[in-house]
Amino acid sequence: MDPRLPQVRALAVAGALIAGGVDVREGDSDTVGHERIDLDGRCVLPGFTDAHVHFLDWALERTWLDLHGCRSLAEACAAVAAAADGDGWLRGKGWLEATWPDGPPHRAALDEVTGERPAALWAHDHHTLWVNSAALRGAGVEHPTGVLQEWDAWRFPVPPATSLERSQALREGMAVANARGVIGVHDFQAQGGRGLWQRYDADRRLTLRVAMSIPLPAIDAAKALELRTGFGSDLLRMGPVKAFMDGTLGSRTAWMLDGSGEQLLSEDDLADGIAEASACGLAVAVHAIGDGANRAALDAFERTRDAWEAGALRPRIEHAQCVDDADLPRFAGVGVIASMQPAMIHSDRDVADERWGERAGGAYRVRDLLDSGAHVIFGDDAPIEPLDPLRGIAAAVHRTLDDRDAWHADQRISVADAVMCTTAAAAYAAGDERRRGCLLPGQAADLVVLDTDIVAHPERIADAEVVATMVDGRWVHGAPPW
Numbered sequence: 485m486d487p488r489l490p491q492v493r494a495l496a497v498a499g500a501l502i503a504g505g506v507d508v509r510e511g512d513s514d515t516v517g518h519e520r521i522d523l524d525g526r527c528v529l530p531g532f533t534d535a536h537v538h539f540l541d542w543a544l545e546r547t548w549l550d551l552h553g554c555r556s557l558a559e560a561c562a563a564v565a566a567a568a569d570g571d572g573w574l575r576g577k578g579w580l581e582a583t584w585p586d587g588p589p590h591r592a593a594l595d596e597v598t599g600e601r602p603a604a605l606w607a608h609d610h611h612t613l614w615v616n617s618a619a620l621r622g623a624g625v626e627h628p629t630g631v632l633q634e635w636d637a638w639r640f641p642v643p644p645a646t647s648l649e650r651s652q653a654l655r656e657g658m659a660v661a662n663a664r665g666v667i668g669v670h671d672f673q674a675q676g677g678r679g680l681w682q683r684y685d686a687d688r689r690l691t692l693r694v695a696m697s698i699p700l701p702a703i704d705a706a707k708a709l710e711l712r713t714g715f716g717s718d719l720l721r722m723g724p725v726k727a728f729m730d731g732t733l734g735s736r737t738a739w740m741l742d743g744s745g746e747q748l749l750s751e752d753d754l755a756d757g758i759a760e761a762s763a764c765g766l767a768v769a770v771h772a773i774g775d776g777a778n779r780a781a782l783d784a785f786e787r788t789r790d791a792w793e794a795g796a797l798r799p800r801i802e803h804a805q806c807v808d809d810a811d812l813p814r815f816a817g818v819g820v821i822a823s824m825q826p827a828m829i830h831s832d833r834d835v836a837d838e839r840w841g842e843r844a845g846g847a848y849r850v851r852d853l854l855d856s857g858a859h860v861i862f863g864d865d866a867p868i869e870p871l872d873p874l875r876g877i878a879a880a881v882h883r884t885l886d887d888r889d890a891w892h893a894d895q896r897i898s899v900a901d902a903v904m905c906t907t908a909a910a911a912y913a914a915g916d917e918r919r920r921g922c923l924l925p926g927q928a929a930d931l932v933v934l935d936t937d938i939v940a941h942p943e944r945i946a947d948a949e950v951v952a953t954m955v956d957g958r959w960v961h962g963a964p965p966w
């Protein structure tokens with residue numbers, strides 16, 4: 485990641501830091517007292533940062549029964565039956581009844597396989613909840629079918645996970661993230677998880693670098709405690725304040741320049757919020773999907789530039805999905821980071837074409853943003869997409885993840901650029917570019933070992949496997965020998 489010497493044949497690590505990269509001949513790096521690891525043709529990159537994740541939600545959902553791919557009611561019930569042993573609530577997700585030939589879901593079908601154990605199963609879009617009779621009784625709700633929609637579903641009182649379940653899920657989630665080459669996350673978890681991160685950090689069991697965001701409604705608490713973005717330990721930091729301009733593409737609530745969608749925050753209110761946060765040393769990250777929301781957010785950041793520049797704060801727009809031509813150069817011009825989720829290029833392309841028509845040409849413009857000089861960072865927004873940076877890199881490079889043609893192929897980027905968006909640029913967004921993000925002397929030894937050189941072989945990104953991951957000079961996954 486050094487433009488003068490982007491690739492080296494050997495890398496020296498001393499303690500928690502990178503000591504240097506050398507273009508050695510065979511044998512040159514033999515130094516007494518040093519452990520030497522022969523990579524045997526494997527590839528080392530800076531470790532990946534997932535710059536937008538809801539970590540605890542993702543970690544908990546991982547433990548749920550996954551009903552993706554169940555092609556009938558009978559198959560779904562068989563999967564539930566296989567998981568029905570145990571105590572407490574049985575939680576599940578991912579079912580899609582539109583494809584079921586043997587009838588819609590019903591509580592009676594669940595009762596047969598779950599008995600008295602309460603069960604709550606979310607449909608793939610999280611807009612429908614399928615519960616059994618025990619769950620309805622436990623919740624004190626009467627319902628003929630047990631298939632609840634929208635607000636009935638969202639308000640249904642499924643008990644929250646216990647603190648033991650949360651702690652276990654977080655620990656397992658860290659291990660899974662490390663196994664996918666992740667060395668850091670920018671956590672946008674709305675509620676919960678912050679105390680757990682602190683406990684793991686204090687116990688020296690944290691194996692990720694974590695930036696914890698602050699929800700806008702909690703800004704007064706952060707102010708009262710004088711918490712600033714960047715405060716924390718080597719591994720755990722306060723992140724930016726998170727605000728919302730609009731809704732989502734899928735639910736038709738993205739705020740568009742044509743006036744459609746939902747406006748959750750006005751430009752004036754956002755500008756006030758940025759000014760207030762900046763005065764306290766807090767950076768702002770704002771969710772903006774539609775082209776209207778992106779314009780308003782850019783306007784607000786432009787108006788308040790003196791305030792956040794004075795604090796050396798890094799403003800960011802989360803998602804930046806649909807950006808008008810006129811606004812595209814403003815990310816670089818104003819100095820706003822575009823925090824994007826390339827895996828959604830794969831998941832959202834059909835919906836974007838249907839809802840946005842010609843405007844979809846302005847969606848996920850990763851190439852244009854990079855060419856304009858903007859800082860672009862990548863995340864997965866897990867649990868919306870799987871937490872898997874290599875999958876995001878593949879989506880950004882190929883603009884497709886299946887056998888369909890590339891979607892807006894002119895927006896493809898190189899593997900080296902995609903890696904940069906997943907490593908060095910994320911470190912910049914956290915104000916950490918001098919300490920980590922590249923494998924340069926003096927930077928943190930955060931790295932990933934892949935079995936494939938994906939820079940040389942873009943066609944093999946999807947099959948590339950993470951062999952090992954190092955955080956702060958410590959192997960957190962797959963320690964050698966391999």
Ligand SMILES: [Zn+2]
Pocket residue numbers: 536537538672865
């Ligand atoms: Zn999110």
